[in-house]
Amino acid sequence: MKIKVLKDILGANEQIAERNRRLLDSNNVFAVNLMSSPGAGKTSLILETIKRLKGKTKIGVIEGDVSSTLDAEMIGKEGVPVIQINTGGECHLDANMLSSALSNMPLKDIELLLIENVGNLICPAEFTLGEHKKVLISSIPEGDDKPFKYPLMFHKADAVLINKIDLLPYLKFDTGGFSQAIKGINAEVEIFQISCATSQGIEQWVSWLLTQMSRRQS
Amino acid sequence: MKIKVLKDILGANEQIAERNRRLLDSNNVFAVNLMSSPGAGKTSLILETIKRLKGKTKIGVIEGDVSSTLDAEMIGKEGVPVIQINTGGECHLDANMLSSALSNMPLKDIELLLIENVGNLICPAEFTLGEHKKVLISSIPEGDDKPFKYPLMFHKADAVLINKIDLLPYLKFDTGGFSQAIKGINAEVEIFQISCATSQGIEQWVSWLLTQMSRRQS
Numbered sequence: 150m151k152i153k154v155l156k157d158i159l160g161a162n163e164q165i166a167e168r169n170r171r172l173l174d175s176n177n178v179f180a181v182n183l184m185s186s187p188g189a190g191k192t193s194l195i196l197e198t199i200k201r202l203k204g205k206t207k208i209g210v211i212e213g214d215v216s217s218t219l220d221a222e223m224i225g226k227e228g229v230p231v232i233q234i235n236t237g238g239e240c241h242l243d244a245n246m247l248s249s250a251l252s253n254m255p256l257k258d259i260e261l262l263l264i265e266n267v268g269n270l271i272c273p274a275e276f277t278l279g280e281h282k283k284v285l286i287s288s289i290p291e292g293d294d295k296p297f298k299y300p301l302m303f304h305k306a307d308a309v310l311i312n313k314i315d316l317l318p319y320l321k322f323d324t325g326g327f328s329q330a331i332k333g334i335n336a337e338v339e340i341f342q343i344s345c346a347t348s349q350g351i352e353q354w355v356s357w358l359l360t361q362m363s364r365r366q367s
Numbered sequence: 368m369k370i371k372v373l374k375d376i377l378g379a380n381e382q383i384a385e386r387n388r389r390l391l392d393s394n395n396v397f398a399v400n401l402m403s404s405p406g407a408g409k410t411s412l413i414l415e416t417i418k419r420l421k422g423k424t425k426i427g428v429i430e431g432d433v434s435s436t437l438d439a440e441m442i443g444k445e446g447v448p449v450i451q452i453n454t455g456g457e458c459h460l461d462a463n464m465l466s467s468a469l470s471n472m473p474l475k476d477i478e479l480l481l482i483e484n485v486g487n488l489i490c491p492a493e494f495t496l497g498e499h500k501k502v503l504i505s506s507i508p509e510g511d512d513k514p515f516k517y518p519l520m521f522h523k524a525d526a527v528l529i530n531k532i533d534l535l536p537y538l539k540f541d542t543g544g545f546s547q548a549i550k551g552i553n554a555e556v557e558i559f560q561i562s563c564a565t566s567q568g569i570e571q572w573v574s575w576l577l578t579q580m581s582r583r584q585s
Contacts, residue, residue, distance in 0.1 A: 275456070
């Protein structure tokens with residue numbers, strides 16, 4: 150008798166991710182995996198995106214955190230369906246966690262799914278969830294050396310949002326050098342400068358997002 | 368024949384950490400494990416600490432990063448012994464990595480060892496290295512909700528440094544509520560408000576550090 154052995158955790162994760170992607174596609178839901186350091190602005194970006202797309206695009210949100218439901222409560226006030234995943238101690242979401250969340254999400258009622266990953270620049274880059282696009286939020290106060298320190302995350306991102314651009318006058322940050330470093334790792338990536346505090350650049354981000362959605366659906 | 372099985376990774380890590388601690392103690396070296404999110408100011412704090420203690424305390428530094436030697440190069444310019452650990456993809460240092468670094472560090476020539484862990488608020492909290500104190504740097508731009516989202520890290524810290532306090536005028540951050548939340552998780556913790564940009568609070572931090580060192584040695 151042949152014994153089947155699952156190749157490895159990442160291999161098993163890929164299979165579940167593929168299933169998630171098919172489920173999303175069959176429901177015409179476009180899913181974005183939002184990743185960043187703790188406090189770089191994932192939740193603020195989701196709130197800004199909901200505000201801009203209110204009445205235009207039906208959004209659902211999945212919140213990933215080691216602990217607490219703070220972000221989900223904040224998102225819930227916006228009147229969109231939201232599910233909180235608490236990973237317990239895991240430092241990233243995986244496809245299986247997303248699969249559980251999807252079975253609780255009213256997929257027929259949404260067009261865009263924003264998935265907030267756990268705040269961490271390392272492990273989330275290794276685990277695909279079944280999303281259509283990976284978006285990295287990198288904020289000015291974190292410093293401009295991050296592409297060199299966390300290359301995989303920058304390599305995997307389809308778009309990088311440089312957030313908290315309103316703090317530029319108070320901090321040393323070379324946006325030109327930063328963008329150049331990112332392009333060195335990932336030539337195809339889209340880069341946006343944004344501020345969730347002042348709404349600067351949010352329109353460009355949302356416009357890119359809608360373009361990606363319509364390309365997928367056509 | 369009895370087969371010995373290592374209980375688990377954390378159990379094995381504890382044993383190596385204990386060996387590291389004995390090695391440090393036998394050399395009269397006091398070791399501090401510095402943890403934080405990416406870009407919260409670990410390297411800046413090390414640089415400020417070296418500056419304050421120049422000519423008073425002999426310092427060695429171990430730099431932990433997934434990738435790059437940027438921080439070690441910066442520290443090296445200060446004329447202190449420094450070793451870079453690149454974890455490859457691991458999201459935290461472990462006792463075994465510290466053990467390798469210690470065997471390359473001139474322990475006889477130093478009194479204080481500052482260990483910069485990988486930028487991550489989750490996994491580093493789970494892996495003791497053999498250090499005498501764990502210090503968490505949490506920065507204002509990250510937001511004041513972090514104790515609820517990363518409770519283990521705040522629970523394990525002997526001291527929390529609230530860094531980038533100079534940015535308070537430009538951000539929403541409730542320092543009172545933040546400190547209260549930390550104390551709720553960890554009543555014994557020391558909390559300092561600092562700015563590595565303006566040097567505010569660095570003297571209090573260094574004074575606390577020296578007190579801990581002298582207590583350990585007496």
